[in-house]
Amino acid sequence: MSTTIDTRKSGMSNAAVKYQPYPQVNIPDRTWPGKTIDQAPIWCSVDLRDGNQSLVNPMGHDRKARMFQLLLDMNFKEIEIGFPSASQTDFDFARWCVEQGNVPDDVSLQVLVQCRPELITRTFEALEGAKRPIIHFYNSTSELQRRVVFAKDVAGIKQIATDAAKMITDMAAKAGGDYRFEYSPESFTGTELEVALEICNAVTEIVRPTAENKLIINLPSTVEMATPNVYADQIEWMCRNLDNRENLIVSLHPHNDRGTGIAATELGLMAGADRVEGTLFGNGERTGNVDVVTLALNMYTQGVDPGLDCTDIERIKAVYEYSNEMIIPERHPYVGELVYTAFSGSHQDAINKGMKAIKTANKPLWEVPYLPIDPQDVGRTYEAIIRINSQSGKGGIAYILQQDHGINLPRNLQVEFREDIQRITDEQGVELPSQRIYERFVERYVSQPDARLRFVDHHTYPDTAHKGVRIVAAEITDRNETKRIEGQGTGPIDGFIHALSIYTGIEMSVVDYSEHSLQKGSNAAAIAYVEIAHPGGKLFGVGMNTNIVTASLEAIVSAANRVLEEAGR
Numbered sequence: 001m002s003t004t005i006d007t008r009k010s011g012m013s014n015a016a017v018k019y020q021p022y023p024q025v026n027i028p029d030r031t032w033p034g035k036t037i038d039q040a041p042i043w044c045s046v047d048l049r050d051g052n053q054s055l056v057n058p059m060g061h062d063r064k065a066r067m068f069q070l071l072l073d074m075n076f077k078e079i080e081i082g083f084p085s086a087s088q089t090d091f092d093f094a095r096w097c098v099e100q101g102n103v104p105d106d107v108s109l110q111v112l113v114q115c116r117p118e119l120i121t122r123t124f125e126a127l128e129g130a131k132r133p134i135i136h137f138y139n140s141t142s143e144l145q146r147r148v149v150f151a152k153d154v155a156g157i158k159q160i161a162t163d164a165a166k167m168i169t170d171m172a173a174k175a176g177g178d179y180r181f182e183y184s185p186e187s188f189t190g191t192e193l194e195v196a197l198e199i200c201n202a203v204t205e206i207v208r209p210t211a212e213n214k215l216i217i218n219l220p221s222t223v224e225m226a227t228p229n230v231y232a233d234q235i236e237w238m239c240r241n242l243d244n245r246e247n248l249i250v251s252l253h254p255h256n257d258r259g260t261g262i263a264a265t266e267l268g269l270m271a272g273a274d275r276v277e278g279t280l281f282g283n284g285e286r287t288g289n290v291d292v293v294t295l296a297l298n299m300y301t302q303g304v305d306p307g308l309d310c311t312d313i314e315r316i317k318a319v320y321e322y323s324n325e326m327i328i329p330e331r332h333p334y335v336g337e338l339v340y341t342a343f344s345g346s347h348q349d350a351i352n353k354g355m356k357a358i359k360t361a362n363k364p365l366w367e368v369p370y371l372p373i374d375p376q377d378v379g380r381t382y383e384a385i386i387r388i389n390s391q392s393g394k395g396g397i398a399y400i401l402q403q404d405h406g407i408n409l410p411r412n413l414q415v416e417f418r419e420d421i422q423r424i425t426d427e428q429g430v431e432l433p434s435q436r437i438y439e440r441f442v443e444r445y446v447s448q449p450d451a452r453l454r455f456v457d458h459h460t461y462p463d464t465a466h467k468g469v470r471i472v473a474a475e476i477t478d479r480n481e482t483k484r485i486e487g488q489g490t491g492p493i494d495g496f497i498h499a500l501s502i503y504t505g506i507e508m509s510v511v512d513y514s515e516h517s518l519q520k521g522s523n524a525a526a527i528a529y530v531e532i533a534h535p536g537g538k539l540f541g542v543g544m545n546t547n548i549v550t551a552s553l554e555a556i557v558s559a560a561n562r563v564l565e566e567a568g569r
Ligand SMILES: CC(=O)SCCNC(=O)CCNC(=O)[C@H](O)C(C)(C)COP(=O)(O)OP(=O)(O)OC[C@H]1O[C@@H](n2cnc3c(N)ncnc32)[C@H](O)[C@@H]1OP(=O)(O)O
Pocket: 050, 053, 083, 085, 086, 087, 113, 114, 115, 116, 138, 139, 140, 149, 150, 160, 186, 222, 285
């Protein structure tokens, strides 16, 4: 049976008229699909330039300086600090970096400039005295921009690039400094590969890079226009065909228009690129530049040292938010508020078991279901891993009580208490915080404010008529009236439940018992759990006391109160 879809209903049936598919690259012997990323690229932060130029309010000195210090602390060795010929703020910041920025000797300041003589001259002024700075010059080479922006043919566009390359290398030679150079055929992804190659080769011929001073050829996905495999094909094609490849550093500068900037970069690295330009958490034009923190942590979680320090991701986030005046969404990889949190039951159960298994195994290898990275590796805690709402299960509730309050619920009690929590979360429709779960646990099982019975005291003595049997004499209150009860058994628990069975007229017996201490040290408070059987089924009681025997007997009273409540007495 075939189904016909009526495309007229989609409202987007003009797609083929308005847009055209991106052409594929003819490279049938491509090698990148078989490669893996096994070492970090050279990283270059463009937060202070591409990031900055896309902000509602571009950064002033303080916001730039704070970001700059963070980038140094994260171990970036190449930092594009701005476009000094574009504004006085950027010029002054470049001068501040050179004169007062305490830039380590192994860090290169990079600046961007268009291929325009007056802007190039001003750029050299901004960098006077800098150690091994990178002059990054660009012009758009795309078919569309050649046509509608520059009204020039390929030769004319090439001329813009080569004139600039000549001027820049001449000025650098005259200045006598140890300049480095970067050229970008901007809008590379909109440029025919042969054209991009011709222009890059022409620039390389003028710059004459050497092994000691390589030329950076930056191949930007200025606008992301195709699937990431196409970008990888383009990079592999360029790497194969560029002249003097051994003296070039091939750099990627991906944007994220299709939401696949990370994938494109990773495939581009597999295709032979050496360097990546990007920004923290992907700030940048439109949908942003590629996010270097995510890229670095993706490498880290594959066992590759990324060379960037992301161990204090909260600081990186704080500086990002201060300097860019933007907020990071809750789902952002590695940093979002919710990315280490599971609300759903089966995820919580698996995480809970995984965390226990890791503790038991005592090995460094991280293997926890649903958590591709140990949150502590980026300075996050385990506190937020599990949060409870109506989608949650017993494993999650058990994890919260254990992790936050030191309470290890027996499995059957987990099942029982989960039903109670589920009822509350269903009724309220919101998350139940850890403290509220704890309070509910104590109220239901320990303090029981509306309950009839309270344990007061007990003592035991041998039953002289029966060998091995002890008599338990206990004092309890029933609706605040003191009562003395008595029973027999092999020990206090056994005898006390017998006494309560006689007193209440309901036959009860202990089917499960466990206890543990709640705090370490000499004043250890104990918690005891008893599961009792009664004619209507089974249920739990819990006692907490500094004395373990008292905690056990309180647990039995707790269970008895619940039996009475169920029986409507
Ligand atoms: C993809 C990117 O992110 S590239 C970086 C973009 N960043 C920025 O533009 C931020 C900083 N820029 C600025 O402050 C300004 O654009 C300036 C100071 C650089 C230049 O300002 P202005 O000259 O006033 O104006 P504008 O930017 O509109 O100039 C466009 C002119 O430069 C030409 N042009 C643009 N880019 C280049 C280039 N890379 N090389 C040579 N010429 C260029 C255009 O063809 C146009 O020429 P026309 O005036 O003959 O039509």
